[in-house]
Amino acid sequence: MTAFAVVRTQSLFATAMLSGVFSLLSALLLVTLDAVDVAFTEAAVGAGISTVLMLGTLALTSRFERPPSHSPVIPLFVVLVTGAALVYGTLDMPNFGDPNAPAQTHVAPDYIGRSPHEIDVPNIVTAILASYRGFDTLGETAVVFTAGVGVLLLISGLRRRRRKEKEDV
Amino acid sequence: MVEEAVRDWEFFLGHMNYWLFIVLMMTGFYIVVAKGNLVKKIVGLNIFQTSVFMFYISIGKVEGGTAPIFPVDMNIDPAVVYSNPLPHVLILTAIVVGVATTSLGLALIVRIREEYGSIEEDEILKIEKEIALQEIRLHSEVMGERG
DSSP: OHHHHHHHOOBHHHHHHHHHHHHHHHHHHHHHTTOHHHHHHIIIIIIIIHHHHHHHHHHHSOSBOOOOSSOSHHHHHHHHHHHHHHHHHHTTSOOTTOTTSHHHHSSHHHHHHHHHHHTOOSBHHHHIIIIITHHHHHHHHHHHHHHHHHHHHHHHHHHHHHHHHHHHO | OHHHHHHHHHHHHHHHHHHHHHHHHHHHHHHHHHOOBHHHHHHHHHHHHHHHHHHHHHHHOOTTOBOSBOOTTOOOOTTOOBOOHHHHHHHHHHHHHHHHHHHHHHHHHHHHHHHHSOOBHHHHHHHHHHHHHHHHHHHHHHHHHHO
16 A cells, blocks of 8 residues: 555655555545546545646755654544544444445435436536535535645745845845 | 354444544545645545534435435425435535645645745745744844844
8 A cells, every 4th residue: 555655754855746646545445436526526636736837846845854853652642533433333334335325325316316307417426516516516616725825925936035135135 | 242243343444434434534634734735635635524514424324315406397206215405514514625625725835835945844934933033133133223
């Protein structure tokens, strides 16, 4: 698993590349789980844009990580306890692929049954995304807009300050 | 006896996916907590996020189901089983929001690097401590003059 390689490696460049590989592999897994739309987005956004952003950051900062100064025992303990608690939580969950699981019997059949008559779009995911849960998508675009404004504010100051430094010299 | 063993085995296989995603999630969590480098922390956060996505999608999977897309001519065969499209929609939204937060985090890292000259957590803490001590010293000097 590439995730474990990310833990070990000290070169941040390799980390960025490995996270891209990780995204691509997870996209493959999503295809096998029938989520083609999600896999498409994950491959484009996770493997594409994230890696580019990561590389851009590395170009502006340093490329290597210093070895950690404190021992990894406490974090490891915290992580193991959390993982055990989560595994305990899954014991009550329905089996993988169970058609009678609560998640499958609540609103999903309704969406699948109604969207051909009401929306008439072949892709059910698109129909739900744009129509039934349109407010979610509106909120999402608001979040993306806010993040974009934030990034612009943080980065645009950078260029101005650099220019000022040059003028001072 | 045999029946029980079969049921146990089915339970084990049926929950294997959840456990694998939990292992992946905890790997990401470990990176976030244990690593000092800020870029590495963001990567760990991404791994954590992706494992949650896969967890959701695996909940939506139906045995023998296909991707939730109708035939183009909209002649729907009622016998075909579709996987649950709702988690797909939620995760689609979550992926985009995730990349937005990632980009914001990376922009913050660039700013931190500019301000402190480092992206290692302990170095930044050391610098911050020095700044705080300096401020306290300055403050006490000013107060002393007044007194």
